[in-house]
Amino acid sequence: xxxxxxxxxxxxxxxxxxxxxxxxxxxxxxxxxxxxxxxxxxxxxxxxxxxxxxxxxxxxxxxxxxxxxxxxxxxxxxxxxxxxxxxxxxxxxxxxxxxxxxxxxxxxxxxxxxxxxxxxxxxxxxxxxxxxxxxxxxxxxxxxxxxxxxxxxxxxxxxxxxxxxxxxxxx
Numbered sequence: 447x448x449x450x451x452x453x454x455x456x457x458x459x460x461x462x463x464x465x466x467x468x469x470x471x472x473x474x475x476x477x478x479x480x481x482x483x484x485x486x487x488x489x490x491x492x493x494x495x496x497x498x499x500x501x502x503x504x505x506x507x508x509x510x511x512x513x514x515x516x517x518x519x520x521x522x523x524x525x526x527x528x529x530x531x532x533x534x535x536x537x538x539x540x541x542x543x544x545x546x547x548x549x550x551x552x553x554x555x556x557x558x559x560x561x562x563x564x565x566x567x568x569x570x571x572x573x574x575x576x577x578x579x580x581x582x583x584x585x586x587x588x589x590x591x592x593x594x595x596x597x598x599x600x601x602x603x604x605x606x607x608x609x610x611x612x613x614x615x616x617x
Contacts, residue, residue, distance in 0.1 A: 476541060476548060477520045478616060479518070480518050480520075487509075491573050493515065516531075516586065517529070526550060551571070584616075
């Protein structure tokens with residue numbers, strides 16, 4: 447085989463190896479800690495204030511701080527912990543690689559989840575976390591999947607307030 451053919455073959459193999467080596471597994475991207483961002487928390491709070499007549503500046507600042515201090519840790523063993531406003535929520539998760547959506551099954555909380563003070567939900571309790579298309583930002587929706595789908599459908603592509611969830615970024 448001529449030297450130029452060998453070079454092309456080796457070059458092609460290197461390109462294939464590079465592409466395969468650089469492709470990301472969305473689920474593996476999810477694993478780790480995601481943290482709120484002060485700037486995106488401020489923007490979300492400002493949008494909330496704009497959409498909520500009567501909200502004070504102090505309430506908007508408190509909302510921004512709460513959003514910025516939100517975090518979630520996805521573990522390899524399919525468990526997670528969400529930290530939000532001094533409370534924690536623990537459970538298990540599943541992931542849809544095509545949609546980038548994680549379904550969070552809340553199993554326990556540091557705060558009561560029921561009227562009787564129980565820290566475990568009486569009925570299944572689910573939240574949603576959605577990776578953006580670039581796997582850069584994670585939107586956390588502290589509501590059931592049906593509510594997330596209904597909200598997104600009702601907005602019909604228009605962005606409002608927390609329509610993309612609480613913005614979290616990989617740490």
